[in-house]
Amino acid sequence: MISRRQMLFGVAVLPLLRPDHLIAPSPPAARLVAAAHAQIGVTTIYDGTYRKIGYPGGDIEPERGVCTDVVIRAYRAALGLDFQSLVHEDMQKNFSVYPAKWGLTGPDTSIDHRRVLNLMTFFVRKGATLAARETLQPGDLVTQMIAGELPHISIVSDRPVPGTPRPLVIHNFGNGVEYADTLTRFPVTGRFRYLPAAA
Numbered sequence: 001m002i003s004r005r006q007m008l009f010g011v012a013v014l015p016l017l018r019p020d021h022l023i024a025p026s027p028p029a030a031r032l033v034a035a036a037h038a039q040i041g042v043t044t045i046y047d048g049t050y051r052k053i054g055y056p057g058g059d060i061e062p063e064r065g066v067c068t069d070v071v072i073r074a075y076r077a078a079l080g081l082d083f084q085s086l087v088h089e090d091m092q093k094n095f096s097v098y099p100a101k102w103g104l105t106g107p108d109t110s111i112d113h114r115r116v117l118n119l120m121t122f123f124v125r126k127g128a129t130l131a132a133r134e135t136l137q138p139g140d141l142v143t144q145m146i147a148g149e150l151p152h153i154s155i156v157s158d159r160p161v162p163g164t165p166r167p168l169v170i171h172n173f174g175n176g177v178e179y180a181d182t183l184t185r186f187p188v189t190g191r192f193r194y195l196p197a198a199a
Helices: 026-036 067-079 083-097 114-124
Strands: 141-148 151-159 167-172 177-180 187-194
Touching: 026 067, 026 151, 026 167, 067 083, 067 114, 067 151, 067 167, 083 114, 114 141, 114 151, 114 187, 151 177
Parallel strands: none
Antiparallel strands: 141 151, 141 187, 151 167, 167 177
16 A cells, blocks of 8 residues: 555745735634644654544644644634534534444544544535635645545645645645645545634
């Protein structure tokens, strides 16, 4: 099987200034991007091991995580939104509409929110899907399928791939949280903008 490290290329570290040709993020989106950026150098290990965690607000050690943890931690820090609670509450009421590939008979607060396919289902149900014609903006979420078998999620940053208008993403795909150029490298399975007014 191809490792995550082998499949990922194009990591870049750029100045903090936002280039003029990228759309300026809204204040909530800017906070979200900043909260994702703040995880760089903190979460340095990719670790998909199942862990029993507390509820609500549960988490594993900050130096460890997967792609979904970047999103979960950014939303908690920037917007006070806890996907562990949000996804669990929705799954309790609508368990049958969530993917059944893990063979569970009910929700599991330790892992449900840390699965890309569950987050995708949640975003679709909340009307957060972006139309194909809409331009990606900083703070948007993109899901992709790696090597036809690995669902992945990342946060669109406010930095461009050098020499292009295409934004880098912030994610964890094997090397800890970092910037990377992935938007045209792997099939995109979903594009979302989730910034509830209540946040």
